[in-house]
Amino acid sequence: MRDEGLAVPFGWLSLSSYQWLDAEPGRLELVPGEWSANAEGAKVTCGPSDRFTSPDGDPVSGTLSQSLNEGESMHFVRHGQTLVELGVRGGRYMIRTREATHPRLTGFLGVPVFDYDPSFVVPGRYTAFPVPKVVPIDTFRPDTTLHTELVGEVEFELDGNTRTLAASQNADGSLSVAFRDGTNGVQTAGWRFVTVQAPDPEGSLTIDFNRTLNFPMAFSPYAVCPAPVPGNRLDVQVRAGELQPQ
Incomplete structure:
Protein backbone atom coordinates (compact mmCIF):
# COMPACT_ATOMS: atom_id res chain seq x y z
CA MET A 1 0.00 0.00 0.00
CA GLY A 107 11.30 4.90 -12.62
CA PHE A 108 10.00 4.20 -9.11
CA LEU A 109 10.66 0.62 -7.96
CA GLY A 110 9.48 0.89 -4.36
CA VAL A 111 10.86 2.09 -1.03
CA PRO A 112 13.68 0.00 0.45
CA VAL A 113 13.28 -1.02 4.10
CA PHE A 114 15.31 -2.60 6.87
CA ASP A 115 14.55 -6.22 7.68
CA TYR A 116 11.88 -6.54 10.36
CA ASP A 117 13.43 -6.51 13.84
CA PRO A 118 11.23 -7.37 16.85
CA SER A 119 13.67 -5.61 19.19
CA PHE A 120 12.40 -2.32 17.76
CA VAL A 121 8.85 -3.02 18.97
CA VAL A 122 8.87 -1.45 22.42
CA PRO A 123 6.28 -0.65 25.09
CA GLY A 124 5.99 2.95 26.17
CA ARG A 125 4.03 5.43 28.20
CA TYR A 126 2.43 8.66 27.04
CA THR A 127 2.23 11.74 29.25
CA ALA A 128 0.12 14.61 27.95
CA PHE A 129 1.22 18.18 28.49
CA PRO A 130 -1.17 20.23 30.68
CA VAL A 131 -1.63 22.45 27.61
CA PRO A 132 -0.43 21.66 24.07
CA LYS A 133 2.71 23.54 23.07
CA VAL A 134 2.95 25.35 19.73
CA VAL A 135 6.62 25.68 18.84
CA PRO A 136 8.55 26.89 15.78
CA ILE A 137 10.41 24.24 13.82
CA ASP A 138 12.86 24.15 10.95
CA THR A 139 11.97 22.39 7.72
CA PHE A 140 13.72 20.66 4.85
CA ARG A 141 13.86 24.07 3.15
CA PRO A 142 16.29 26.54 4.80
CA ASP A 143 14.06 29.45 3.76
CA THR A 144 10.93 28.16 5.52
CA THR A 145 10.04 27.92 9.21
CA LEU A 146 6.78 26.34 10.36
CA HIS A 147 5.02 25.70 13.67
CA THR A 148 3.90 22.42 15.17
CA GLU A 149 1.63 21.58 18.08
CA LEU A 150 3.12 19.13 20.57
CA VAL A 151 0.59 17.40 22.82
CA GLY A 152 2.83 15.32 25.08
CA GLU A 153 5.80 13.00 25.46
CA VAL A 154 6.33 9.31 24.81
CA GLU A 155 8.75 7.52 27.14
CA PHE A 156 10.22 4.12 26.31
CA GLU A 157 13.33 2.00 26.70
CA LEU A 158 15.64 1.35 23.76
CA ASP A 159 19.14 -0.13 23.76
CA GLY A 160 19.07 -0.36 27.56
CA ASN A 161 18.28 3.31 28.19
CA THR A 162 15.10 5.31 28.81
CA ARG A 163 14.27 7.68 25.96
CA THR A 164 11.72 10.47 25.66
CA LEU A 165 10.32 11.96 22.45
CA ALA A 166 7.77 14.74 22.01
CA ALA A 167 4.68 13.87 19.98
CA SER A 168 2.00 15.61 17.96
CA GLN A 169 -1.50 14.22 17.50
CA ASN A 170 -3.28 13.17 14.33
CA ALA A 171 -6.97 13.70 13.65
CA ASP A 172 -7.76 10.06 14.50
CA GLY A 173 -6.15 10.33 17.94
CA SER A 174 -2.93 8.54 16.99
CA LEU A 175 0.41 10.16 17.77
CA SER A 176 3.07 11.22 15.29
CA VAL A 177 6.69 11.25 16.43
CA ALA A 178 9.37 12.80 14.22
CA PHE A 179 12.92 11.93 15.24
CA ARG A 180 16.57 11.81 14.26
CA ASP A 181 18.84 8.86 14.92
CA GLY A 182 22.29 7.50 14.13
CA THR A 183 21.35 6.15 10.70
CA ASN A 184 20.47 9.57 9.26
CA GLY A 185 22.58 10.65 6.32
CA VAL A 186 24.11 7.18 6.00
CA GLN A 187 21.31 4.67 5.51
CA THR A 188 18.28 6.90 5.99
CA ALA A 189 17.10 10.41 5.21
CA GLY A 190 17.84 13.39 7.47
CA TRP A 191 14.98 12.45 9.77
CA ARG A 192 11.93 10.17 9.79
CA PHE A 193 8.68 9.68 11.69
CA VAL A 194 6.65 6.89 13.24
CA THR A 195 2.91 6.82 13.89
CA VAL A 196 1.80 5.35 17.21
CA GLN A 197 -1.73 4.23 17.99
CA ALA A 198 -3.53 6.28 20.63
CA PRO A 199 -2.56 5.28 24.18
CA ASP A 200 -4.99 3.50 26.47
CA PRO A 201 -6.60 5.40 29.39
CA GLU A 202 -3.54 4.71 31.56
CA GLY A 203 -1.18 6.10 28.90
CA SER A 204 0.28 2.76 27.83
CA LEU A 205 1.16 2.26 24.17
CA THR A 206 3.45 0.32 21.85
CA ILE A 207 5.95 1.90 19.48
CA ASP A 208 6.84 -0.20 16.44
CA PHE A 209 9.86 1.43 14.85
CA ASN A 210 9.60 -1.07 12.00
CA ARG A 211 6.78 1.20 10.82
CA THR A 212 9.04 4.25 10.63
CA LEU A 213 8.45 6.17 7.40
CA ASN A 214 10.26 8.74 5.30
CA PHE A 215 8.98 12.25 4.91
CA PRO A 216 8.37 13.34 1.29
CA MET A 217 11.77 15.11 1.29
CA ALA A 218 13.38 11.66 0.93
CA PHE A 219 11.76 11.38 -2.49
CA SER A 220 11.97 14.94 -3.82
CA PRO A 221 14.01 18.11 -3.24
CA TYR A 222 10.82 20.14 -3.67
CA ALA A 223 9.09 19.00 -0.47
CA VAL A 224 8.62 21.11 2.65
CA CYS A 225 8.81 18.77 5.62
CA PRO A 226 8.79 19.67 9.32
CA ALA A 227 11.99 18.83 11.16
CA PRO A 228 11.87 17.15 14.57
CA VAL A 229 12.05 19.46 17.57
CA PRO A 230 15.67 19.61 18.84
CA GLY A 231 15.08 17.17 21.70
CA ASN A 232 13.77 14.42 19.42
CA ARG A 233 17.17 12.89 18.72
CA LEU A 234 18.06 9.29 19.54
CA ASP A 235 21.76 8.54 20.09
CA VAL A 236 21.35 5.02 18.71
CA GLN A 237 20.91 3.59 15.23
CA VAL A 238 17.26 2.84 14.60
CA ARG A 239 17.83 0.19 11.95
CA ALA A 240 14.13 -0.27 11.31
CA GLY A 241 11.55 1.09 8.91
CA GLU A 242 12.23 2.83 5.62
CA LEU A 243 15.68 3.39 4.18
CA GLN A 244 16.83 6.28 2.01
CA PRO A 245 15.36 5.70 -1.49
CA GLN A 246 17.92 5.04 -4.20
Missing part, protein backbone atom coordinates in the same frame (compact mmCIF):
# COMPACT_ATOMS: atom_id res chain seq x y z
CA ARG A 2 2.87 2.40 0.77
CA ASP A 3 4.46 2.00 -2.66
CA GLU A 4 1.11 2.28 -4.44
CA GLY A 5 0.31 5.47 -2.53
CA LEU A 6 3.58 7.07 -3.58
CA ALA A 7 3.26 6.07 -7.23
CA VAL A 8 0.03 7.96 -7.95
CA PRO A 9 0.22 10.25 -11.04
CA PHE A 10 0.58 13.59 -9.22
CA GLY A 11 2.00 12.41 -5.90
CA TRP A 12 5.28 13.25 -4.17
CA LEU A 13 7.36 11.50 -6.83
CA SER A 14 6.04 13.86 -9.51
CA LEU A 15 7.31 17.14 -8.01
CA SER A 16 9.43 19.12 -10.48
CA SER A 17 9.78 22.63 -8.96
CA TYR A 18 9.09 24.82 -5.93
CA GLN A 19 8.76 28.53 -6.65
CA TRP A 20 7.86 31.53 -4.49
CA LEU A 21 5.47 34.13 -5.89
CA ASP A 22 6.57 37.78 -5.83
CA ALA A 23 4.38 40.83 -5.39
CA GLU A 24 5.10 41.98 -8.94
CA PRO A 25 3.65 39.84 -11.74
CA GLY A 26 6.31 37.77 -13.44
CA ARG A 27 7.12 34.59 -15.29
CA LEU A 28 7.96 31.28 -13.63
CA GLU A 29 9.79 28.18 -14.74
CA LEU A 30 7.98 25.26 -16.40
CA VAL A 31 4.62 27.02 -16.74
CA PRO A 32 3.42 30.06 -18.73
CA GLY A 33 1.42 33.02 -17.40
CA GLU A 34 2.13 36.02 -15.19
CA TRP A 35 2.18 35.07 -11.50
CA SER A 36 2.06 37.19 -8.35
CA ALA A 37 0.88 37.19 -4.74
CA ASN A 38 0.22 39.63 -1.91
CA ALA A 39 -1.58 39.62 1.42
CA GLU A 40 -4.94 39.22 -0.32
CA GLY A 41 -4.01 36.10 -2.27
CA ALA A 42 -2.27 34.74 -5.36
CA LYS A 43 -3.16 35.14 -9.00
CA VAL A 44 -2.09 34.17 -12.48
CA THR A 45 -2.97 35.96 -15.70
CA CYS A 46 -3.03 33.77 -18.79
CA GLY A 47 -4.39 33.82 -22.32
CA PRO A 48 -5.88 31.14 -24.58
CA SER A 49 -2.46 30.49 -26.13
CA ASP A 50 -1.13 29.48 -22.70
CA ARG A 51 -3.46 26.48 -22.81
CA PHE A 52 -4.25 26.37 -19.13
CA THR A 53 -7.09 24.22 -17.89
CA SER A 54 -8.73 23.67 -14.54
CA PRO A 55 -7.58 20.54 -12.64
CA ASP A 56 -10.64 18.84 -14.14
CA GLY A 57 -9.62 19.74 -17.71
CA ASP A 58 -11.87 22.72 -18.52
CA PRO A 59 -10.11 25.49 -20.49
CA VAL A 60 -9.37 28.66 -18.49
CA SER A 61 -7.97 32.09 -19.36
CA GLY A 62 -7.91 35.60 -17.94
CA THR A 63 -6.94 36.28 -14.34
CA LEU A 64 -7.44 33.53 -11.78
CA SER A 65 -7.24 34.46 -8.09
CA GLN A 66 -7.14 32.35 -4.94
CA SER A 67 -6.71 33.04 -1.23
CA LEU A 68 -5.39 30.37 1.15
CA ASN A 69 -4.50 30.12 4.82
CA GLU A 70 -1.13 29.14 6.24
CA GLY A 71 -0.36 25.48 5.57
CA GLU A 72 -3.11 25.03 2.98
CA SER A 73 -2.52 23.76 -0.56
CA MET A 74 -4.73 23.15 -3.57
CA HIS A 75 -4.56 21.96 -7.15
CA PHE A 76 -4.81 25.30 -8.96
CA VAL A 77 -4.41 24.83 -12.74
CA ARG A 78 -3.01 22.38 -15.25
CA HIS A 79 -0.79 22.93 -18.26
CA GLY A 80 -0.69 19.76 -20.33
CA GLN A 81 0.88 17.05 -18.18
CA THR A 82 1.87 19.61 -15.52
CA LEU A 83 -0.34 20.17 -12.49
CA VAL A 84 0.27 23.40 -10.58
CA GLU A 85 -0.22 23.24 -6.82
CA LEU A 86 -0.74 26.54 -4.99
CA GLY A 87 0.06 26.79 -1.30
CA VAL A 88 1.10 28.99 1.62
CA ARG A 89 4.18 28.11 3.65
CA GLY A 90 5.76 30.32 6.27
CA GLY A 91 3.44 33.21 5.37
CA ARG A 92 4.36 33.20 1.66
CA TYR A 93 2.57 31.95 -1.44
CA MET A 94 4.32 29.37 -3.56
CA ILE A 95 3.62 26.97 -6.39
CA ARG A 96 4.85 23.45 -6.90
CA THR A 97 4.70 21.83 -10.30
CA ARG A 98 3.88 18.14 -10.58
CA GLU A 99 4.71 16.20 -13.75
CA ALA A 100 2.72 13.08 -14.58
CA THR A 101 5.74 11.71 -16.48
CA HIS A 102 8.52 12.77 -14.09
CA PRO A 103 11.45 10.29 -14.13
CA ARG A 104 11.27 9.82 -10.34
CA LEU A 105 7.70 8.60 -10.82
CA THR A 106 8.12 6.52 -13.96
